[in-house]
Amino acid sequence: MKSMKKILMGIAIILFGIAISLGPDSFLFIGWIVSLVGLIMSFIGYYFKEDE
Template sequence: MKSVKKILMGIAIILFGIAISFGHDSFLFIGWIVSMFGLIMSFIGYYFTEDE
């Protein structure tokens, strides 16, 4: 169950990063960094899923 929470948190962080990048031009790189962090977190959550 923790892996599902990590995947969902990663997706939420990706969407938050996209929302930041739609702001002013100075926030574009901050949004990209936040989105990449969410993508990495989502992959980590997917990688550690347990097969049932």
């Protein structure tokens, strides 16, 4: 269950990063960085999931 929460949190962070990058041009790279952090978090949650 914890891995599912990490995957969903990663997806939420990715969407938040996309929303930031759609703002003014100065926030474009900040949005990309936030999205990459969310992507890494999702992969970690998927990779370390427990078989139930």
